Amino acid sequence: MTDIEQGTALAPKWDAAGLVTAVATDHRTGELLMLAHMNADALAATMQTGEAHFWSRSRGRLWKKGETSGHVLRVVEMRIDCDQDALWLKVDAAGPACHTGERSCFYRRIEGGALVRD
């Protein structure tokens, strides 16, 4: 057991790229909506505004989820894991969380080695 695990200080363990993984679930249903990454700026912006911000690895910039679509994720609660390298956001989603238009990015089930949409 360490202070990182047992303490009350928020001390995210950023990876080599300065990121932690962030998981967003629907605060009502528990459905896993999306998985993304945050750097220190994204975490600060999320805490300040109450709306989820992430670091886009593909675009190399900070983005507010829904900044163009309007499908923002309002953060109801934010939690951190034992070693402080992952965040759990319970959110109220203003629309589909996935860029494909699906409510969740996890719209396919793995069944017998293939994918089923249900």
Next chain:
Amino acid sequence: MTDIEQGTALAPKWDAAGLVTAVATDHRTGELLMLAHMNADALAATMQTGEAHFWSRSRGRLWKKGETSGHVLRVVEMRIDCDQDALWLKVDAAGPACHTGERSCFYRRIEGGALVRD
């Protein structure tokens, strides 16, 4: 839209280290239990046995969750996200999912910049 996003073929997008992120939630409550990583062997073992296997980045080896503690995660359903670089495991947990003894690794809430255990 691409085949990766729309197709029925399981084609995980392994990162440079050969890994994808795997998120485990309690299949009854929706609680986020833990976040870990899988390589191709871990995914294959999980699909074959119905029990969650991961790749330990710190130990550099395949591990079955609960192999020593007995706290295995039985996979009820497995889903994959749009770009196939993240897995969602809905599980039936035989015991605490966190190595600290907590039911979930996310046992602390972020509140006003500090951590609260509740």
